[in-house]
Amino acid sequence: MFHDHLNEVKRREHALQIIGERIASGGREGIYDLTGLSGGFPLEMEDIGLLETYVGPAVFEERLQTAGRKHMGGEMVAAFNRTSSAILASILELAEPGSLVVHYLPELPSHPSIPSSTQLAAARYHETDDFTEDIPENTSLVVVTGSTMDHRVVDESELQQIIERAHSAGVPVLVDDASGARLRTVLFNQKRACDLGADLAVTSTDKLMHGPRGGLLAGRSDLVERVKSRAYRFGLEAQPPLIAAMVRALESFDPSEILNALERKGYLLEALRDLNVEETPTGIMIKPDSLEELYDSTCTGDEIAVALSMLLLSDHGIITIPAVGMPGASKTLRFDLASRDAERLVPELLREAIEDAVDKLSGI
Amino acid sequence: MFHDHLNEVKRREHALQIIGERIASGGREGIYDLTGLSGGFPLEMEDIGLLETYVGPAVFEERLQTAGRKHMGGEMVAAFNRTSSAILASILELAEPGSLVVHYLPELPSHPSIPSSTQLAAARYHETDDFTEDIPENTSLVVVTGSTMDHRVVDESELQQIIERAHSAGVPVLVDDASGARLRTVLFNQKRACDLGADLAVTSTDKLMHGPRGGLLAGRSDLVERVKSRAYRFGLEAQPPLIAAMVRALESFDPSEILNALERKGYLLEALRDLNVEETPTGIMIKPDSLEELYDSTCTGDEIAVALSMLLLSDHGIITIPAVGMPGASKTLRFDLASRDAERLVPELLREAIEDAVDKLSGI
Numbered sequence: 129m130f131h132d133h134l135n136e137v138k139r140r141e142h143a144l145q146i147i148g149e150r151i152a153s154g155g156r157e158g159i160y161d162l163t164g165l166s167g168g169f170p171l172e173m174e175d176i177g178l179l180e181t182y183v184g185p186a187v188f189e190e191r192l193q194t195a196g197r198k199h200m201g202g203e204m205v206a207a208f209n210r211t212s213s214a215i216l217a218s219i220l221e222l223a224e225p226g227s228l229v230v231h232y233l234p235e236l237p238s239h240p241s242i243p244s245s246t247q248l249a250a251a252r253y254h255e256t257d258d259f260t261e262d263i264p265e266n267t268s269l270v271v272v273t274g275s276t277m278d279h280r281v282v283d284e285s286e287l288q289q290i291i292e293r294a295h296s297a298g299v300p301v302l303v304d305d306a307s308g309a310r311l312r313t314v315l316f317n318q319k320r321a322c323d324l325g326a327d328l329a330v331t332s333t334d335k336l337m338h339g340p341r342g343g344l345l346a347g348r349s350d351l352v353e354r355v356k357s358r359a360y361r362f363g364l365e366a367q368p369p370l371i372a373a374m375v376r377a378l379e380s381f382d383p384s385e386i387l388n389a390l391e392r393k394g395y396l397l398e399a400l401r402d403l404n405v406e407e408t409p410t411g412i413m414i415k416p417d418s419l420e421e422l423y424d425s426t427c428t429g430d431e432i433a434v435a436l437s438m439l440l441l442s443d444h445g446i447i448t449i450p451a452v453g454m455p456g457a458s459k460t461l462r463f464d465l466a467s468r469d470a471e472r473l474v475p476e477l478l479r480e481a482i483e484d485a486v487d488k489l490s491g492i
Numbered sequence: 493m494f495h496d497h498l499n500e501v502k503r504r505e506h507a508l509q510i511i512g513e514r515i516a517s518g519g520r521e522g523i524y525d526l527t528g529l530s531g532g533f534p535l536e537m538e539d540i541g542l543l544e545t546y547v548g549p550a551v552f553e554e555r556l557q558t559a560g561r562k563h564m565g566g567e568m569v570a571a572f573n574r575t576s577s578a579i580l581a582s583i584l585e586l587a588e589p590g591s592l593v594v595h596y597l598p599e600l601p602s603h604p605s606i607p608s609s610t611q612l613a614a615a616r617y618h619e620t621d622d623f624t625e626d627i628p629e630n631t632s633l634v635v636v637t638g639s640t641m642d643h644r645v646v647d648e649s650e651l652q653q654i655i656e657r658a659h660s661a662g663v664p665v666l667v668d669d670a671s672g673a674r675l676r677t678v679l680f681n682q683k684r685a686c687d688l689g690a691d692l693a694v695t696s697t698d699k700l701m702h703g704p705r706g707g708l709l710a711g712r713s714d715l716v717e718r719v720k721s722r723a724y725r726f727g728l729e730a731q732p733p734l735i736a737a738m739v740r741a742l743e744s745f746d747p748s749e750i751l752n753a754l755e756r757k758g759y760l761l762e763a764l765r766d767l768n769v770e771e772t773p774t775g776i777m778i779k780p781d782s783l784e785e786l787y788d789s790t791c792t793g794d795e796i797a798v799a800l801s802m803l804l805l806s807d808h809g810i811i812t813i814p815a816v817g818m819p820g821a822s823k824t825l826r827f828d829l830a831s832r833d834a835e836r837l838v839p840e841l842l843r844e845a846i847e848d849a850v851d852k853l854s855g856i
Contacts, residue, residue: 144551186818187508209573210727220612244725248584248612341731361608362728363574367705369733454550 136455139434143441143451150445159445160473163452164411164464175372185368188375195378200309200329200346201322206356207344207366207374211306211332212241214343216248217359218302218328222351224268225250232259232290233273234280242271242304259286263297270294270301274308274321274329279409281311284318291325300327300351307335307409314383315390322346328355336386336410338468339377342370386410389466392475396465399479403486410466416459425492432492433459439485446473446481500819503798507805507815514809523809524837527816528775528828539736549732552739559742564673564693564710565686570720571708571730571738575670575696576605578707580612581723582666582692586715588632589614596623596654597637598644606635606668623650627661634658634665638672638685638693643773645675648682655689664691664715671699671773678747679754686710692719700750700774702832703741706734750774753830756839760829763843767850774830780823789856796856797823803849810837810845 150158179185196205208214219242223229229246231238231254238255246253251268259282263270272290275281287303294301303321305312309331312318321329328347333339343366345352359365366374389410396412397405404418414436416429423432430450437450437459450459463478464470470478514522543549560569572578583606587593593610595602595618602619610617615632623646627634636654639645651667658665667685669676673695676682685693692711697703707730709716723729730738753774760776761769768782778800780793787796794814801814801823814823827842828834834842 208727209731212725213727216726240725340733361576361604362580363572363577364727367573367734369737370731373733
């Protein structure tokens with residue numbers, strides 16, 4: 129076990145060294161980070177110069193209002209350290225102690241942040257995937273998930289109806305639209321949650337767009353102000369550098385990139401059928417198990433995956449987790465086709481790179 | 493009221509324009525931001541390039557461990573979005589529901605984050621400035637404030653004794669050393685909280701050092717791991733860009749800058765005695781009230797302060813809040829002498845600039 133750990137550390141250091149060498153010789157263009165985990169941080173030097181003065185944050189705050197409302201609708205937006213922090217602040221502010229928070233979602237179970245936050249607010253929690261269920265008496269907040277972590281998407285008419293029923297009962301609605309704010313609107317042509325009447329809606333600026341991990345809350349200005357003020361008490365708000373990166377990402381958001389990613393995914397799923405590739409929400413993956421079957425070798429699937437990942441990096445500059453991951457990280461080869469670097473890599477070349485690495489390992 | 497607001501917006505826009513012109517003609521060196529509110533964000537372009545890959549955050553995490561432990565002691569450190577978020581995560585993890593959190597501090601009342609977090613943990617709260625008070629039965633956490641917001645500093649022997657008494661009772665100790673981690677050690681020659689036996693200690697990387705607003709938690713690795721894991725559930729952890737900025741600030745921390753700031757403060761308090769300057773923890777301030785007395789004018793103190801602030805900016809490039817603040821911001825002229833730009837401005841020149849602006853306004 130300790131021996132494995134040491135090998136993993138060495139493998140990772142070797143991968144970092146290759147990345148360093150490729151960047152040194154070919155610049156940032158020499159690598160393609162397809163991990164999907166790099167975290168968008170699209171700042172320019174001029175942003176940093178501005179952030180370094182008292183006035184910078186105020187400038188970015190103004191730009192956030194413009195770009196954020198364009199993306200989300202609503203009267204006002206506010207930025208949080210993460211979507212989970214925005215959810216915590218919203219639930220602490222809106223759920224009354226002893227009352228009920230009811231959560232409707234397309235597929236159970238919920239992301240844990242919603243029940244955990246409800247517990248801190250000393251409220252009771254109920255979740256359901258049945259949108260016809262009544263809103264019980266003594267409910268102080270209705271939460272609706274627009275799209276689950278596995279990208280199961282709510283029906284627009286069900287979303288709209290639950291908002292109307294909540295409002296008839298005098299209960300505010302928070303839509304957890306972490307990925308939904310783009311998935312629902314771009315792929316399914318649905319309206320923005322605020323346009324459907326949601327009092328608050330929150331999205332993650334790193335999901336299906338090239339922003340930092342962070343939560344953007346939009347909605348009624350009276351509620352956004354209250355939630356912001358609650359957030360400051362516990363350090364849940366986004367800091368200026370995060371706001372600046374969110375602004376850059378929102379301003380450069382291009383829905384066609386999502387459509388392109390899904391087109392690339394369709395092509396690769398078909399072209400690499402023989403390798404047992406499987407789909408992820410925004411890309412493809414090859415699991416160690418299927419590699420073990422494919423090679424009929426004495427090596428384990430994990431070992432084959434690491435070898436493939438190292439070959440993809442050294443021969444093609446393609447970064448995947450099995451090469452660069454921390455010890456213990458999953459050895460599944462994931463290729464995120466919505467990551468920024470995927471746009472520079474035509475899918476035919478990615479296919480060839482994967483096939484080339486697989487061939488080189490034949491006879492392992 | 494609306495008219496005032498409009499004037500304030502115009503005043504601020506005019507100030508921003510002056511800053512823009514000065515930066516365009518003389519570079520960043522053409523301004524001196526003495527607001528103390530600019531928030532250190534000492535990133536270099538190479539940091540951003542690194543952050544843009546999957547491996548960047550891991551590199552900064554390793555550097556954070558080294559620089560953080562050097563600054564704070566302890567077995568391990570972790571970075572949080574703010575000190576308040578670190579305190580919330582620690583109290584949620586360590587305070588048992590129904591038990592007592594006891595808070596010892598040099599001067600009442602506490603920063604609100606500690607009682608508020610205790611409430612979320614469903615624990616009871618007691619605070620005292622009497623360090624001889626017994627630790628009651630059923631206490632699950634002792635918090636000690638190392639230095640208050642007004643820079644009242646705990647006695648080292650009292651701090652050490654309370655840690656020993658808590659440990660005899662089997663209770664862990666969290667030291668809120670937001671500014672204390674530097675004030676206590678650099679000015680009062682006290683030991684680091686972890687070296688005195690604290691199980692956890694937290695500091696703010698923007699207080700008396702040139703880092704971003706953020707919380708650095710240090711201490712026993714088992715507890716730091718538990719608090720980190722709790723933090724991830726609610727989005728309380730620092731994001732990679734914040735960690736990178738914290739690392740830069742910790743690596744470049746120089747205790748002599750604090751001593752220099754206090755020396756500059758002593759000089760200016762003496763040299764500007766006639767202007768009724770008052771001291772702040774790390775600088776000086778001139779209040780609108782004393783300006784009203786000084787000028788014996790029909791203008792209000794607020795109006796005089798704004799005029800002085802605009803003169804300091806246009807004639808000397810010195811940024812203070814009355815010029816650049818949002819509508820409604822305080823009109824007190826504060827000069828933070830621990831801010832990075834204060835190091836480029838010899839105190840004699842700052843004194844002359846203030847006297848010059850005051851003279852130009854004579855007869856207002």
